[in-house]
Amino acid sequence: MGLLGRCLPHDFPNLRGVNWFDTVDFPRDGDGCRWDSPHDPVTRVRLQDVRHVRVHQHRPVKGRVKSVSIKREGPRWYVILACDNVPAEPLPATGAVTSIDIGVTHFLTTSEGEHLPNPRHDKRNAEALADARRALKAFPRRKREPHRQAPQGRWRR
Helix, strand or coil, X not given: CCHHHHHCCCCCXXXXXXXXXXXXXXXXCCCCEEECCCCCCCCEEEECCCEEEECCCCCCCCCEEEEEEEEEECCEEEEEEEEECCCCCCCCCCXXXXXXXXXXXXXXXXXXXXXXXXXXXXXXXXXXXXXXXXXXXXXXXXXXXXXXXXXXXXXXX
């Protein structure tokens, strides 16, 4: 056995599966990833070693792009942008005032005086929770056995 076989751990190289990475973060726009060129009529993101990838943009980007994240959810990939210097858009004034009171006697009381009862989510979902716990008890989670270490001390033949 050569020098390499003695120095490296038994599971070298530590290869990751296909589904190991779901998100790739680029902390600054321009370091390995560049968002949309203003001269291109089609929206694209440029990824290092991948080239330009077309993006279906659902709304315009406001402000300056600070960081870019590429995320996989199921079979689809998404581009997440974090922007800086985004202008604030205040909501139009309606003139209506609303107040809500959460109390002990009534769960919720609106400003019009309407009382709403407590939804009691725990009692409504108690049967489903009991079924899930029974199923979990029937099939307990298997624990991995720890790796066995070689015995300490000298071995003599």
